[in-house]
Amino acid sequence: MTTAASVHAATSVRVPAWAWALLAFAVFALYFVSQENGALLSAPAAQMLHELTHDARHALGVPCH
DSSP: OOOHHHHHHHOOOOOOHHHHHHHHHHHHHHHHHHTOSSSSSOHHHHHHHHHHHHHHHHHTTOOOO
16 A cells, blocks of 8 residues: 555655756846856947946945945
């Protein structure tokens, strides 16, 4: 006789590929909004990105100056 614990342990959750892609996009978006100050982008592009995300940084509580 199987118990509920053994049935529960054998159950797996399948995560669709689009969910992994969305997670990756969200992680990179959070990085760019909160941390990107020229580590990945050239100086002019990083400055433009900084200005575009300036208010979002402060709204999230991330200091940028």
